[in-house]
Amino acid sequence: xxxxxDGGADWGGRxxxxxxxxxIYTTARGLDGKLLNQQFPGQPAWGNRYYGLAMPQLxxxxxxxxxxxxxxxxxxIIGYEVVPAIGNFFxxxxxxxxxxxxxxxxxxxxxxxxxxxxxxxxxxxxGWDNYSDPINVLGPVSNPGYPGANSNAAFLGGATxxxxxxxxxxxxxxxxxxxxxxxxxxxxxxxxxxSTVYTNELTDKVTYVFQNDNGWQFNAGTPDTLNQAQxxxxxxxxxxxxxxxxxxxxxxxxxxxxxxxDNNGYRVYSGLRNAVAGVPQGPGNWNTGYQGNFWEMSxxxxxxxxxxxxxxxxxxxxxxxxDNANGSLPYGSNFDKSGQLYGGCDAIWQF
Numbered sequence: 001x002x003x004x005x006d007g008g009a010d011w012g013g014r015x016x017x018x019x020x021x022x023x024i025y026t027t028a029r030g031l032d033g034k035l036l037n038q039q040f041p042g043q044p045a046w047g048n049r050y051y052g053l054a055m056p057q058l059x060x061x062x063x064x065x066x067x068x069x070x071x072x073x074x075x076x077i078i079g080y081e082v083v084p085a086i087g088n089f090f091x092x093x094x095x096x097x098x099x100x101x102x103x104x105x106x107x108x109x110x111x112x113x114x115x116x117x118x119x120x121x122x123x124x125x126x127g128w129d130n131y132s133d134p135i136n137v138l139g140p141v142s143n144p145g146y147p148g149a150n151s152n153a154a155f156l157g158g159a160t161x162x163x164x165x166x167x168x169x170x171x172x173x174x175x176x177x178x179x180x181x182x183x184x185x186x187x188x189x190x191x192x193x194x195s196t197v198y199t200n201e202l203t204d205k206v207t208y209v210f211q212n213d214n215g216w217q218f219n220a221g222t223p224d225t226l227n228q229a230q231x232x233x234x235x236x237x238x239x240x241x242x243x244x245x246x247x248x249x250x251x252x253x254x255x256x257x258x259x260x261x262d263n264n265g266y267r268v269y270s271g272l273r274n275a276v277a278g279v280p281q282g283p284g285n286w287n288t289g290y291q292g293n294f295w296e297m298s299x300x301x302x303x304x305x306x307x308x309x310x311x312x313x314x315x316x317x318x319x320x321x322x323d324n325a326n327g328s329l330p331y332g333s334n335f336d337k338s339g340q341l342y343g344g345c346d347a348i349w350q351f
Contacts, residue, residue, distance in 0.1 A: 002063040016057035026056040030132030049273040095260035102128035122157035167201040182221040189219030209242035222264035234266035265289030292322035
């Protein structure tokens with residue numbers, strides 16, 4: 001972290017390497033991921049469908065006074081949950097984080113701390129989860145007349161506002177730019193989304209968090225089966241709510257309730273690991289996208305027996321309500337279940 005509190009200058013940089021099962025979400029095209037002819041972050045270059053290596057951050061940063069400018073490859077500023085496990089309360093991730101938001105960006109980002117209550121962000125990136133691939137990496141786009149059809153330059157920015165006692169915070173972030181909207185036709189369209197996160201420390205023991213995400217992809221080629229959107233436009237949106245209670249300095253309980261809607265079956269895919277690894281389509285491998293509503297309720301604890309350890313047990317239930325009653329389902333080894341109940345636990349050691 002840069003030290004510019006006294007109005008001076010500072011500089012630095014950061015390189016992150018991530019090894020494990022979550023690496024597939026942070027692969028960036030042109031760095032550690034290769035573009036598939038499908039709507040996925042990028043085929044892994046340094047692993048298999050289960051474990052692999054990714055470099056989600058590689059940037060330099062310089063600051064002077066109230067400004068800090070980051071240049072390179074870095075985590076997104078959008079949303080509430082983050083990629084590093086230690087930055088989240090829960091062992092599992094929300095649908096909004098996994099399917100509705102970018103994971104990384106490559107470009108330039110300025111952070112301006114206007115005062116103790118207001119921080120502004122603004123920059124230009126190469127879009128979602130992309131390091132260096134041009135937007136026409138698959139060849140000439142099929143709609144060259146679209147505004148900015150040959151550019152994937154995207155805006156990334158927003159603001160964080162805090163109350164004077166810093167017990168409440170409101171963060172609004174947005175990104176907007178062209179992406180390959182349909183890999184089958186190589187059509188380009190604008191992808192825009194914004195995320196709102198409100199945090200309120202209600203008491204010394206109770207904290208509440210509300211998050212709302214809204215995203216659009218134009219020229220996606222999706223049907224408007226229910227007359228809910230402009231034909232060809234994909235939409236996704238959702239609401240997350242978190243409630244945390246501190247039983248003691250060492251034990252905190254948490255609850256997360258989420259609704260996430262993939263309005264056109266464009267973002268949520270089952271069997272994602274098989275798909276990015278190139279496993280052929282078929283029963284038990286992976287299916288098409290899921291158009292409908294996803295719900296999940298998670299209960300968990302964070303136990304800190306020492307300053308170095310965090311133990312995170314969790315119990316979670318997911319269920320899905322499809323728009324088409326005869327459509328495929330996302331859960332189960334054969335993708336024939338509408339819900340699932342499971343538990344998990346991990347241990348984090350800091351040194």
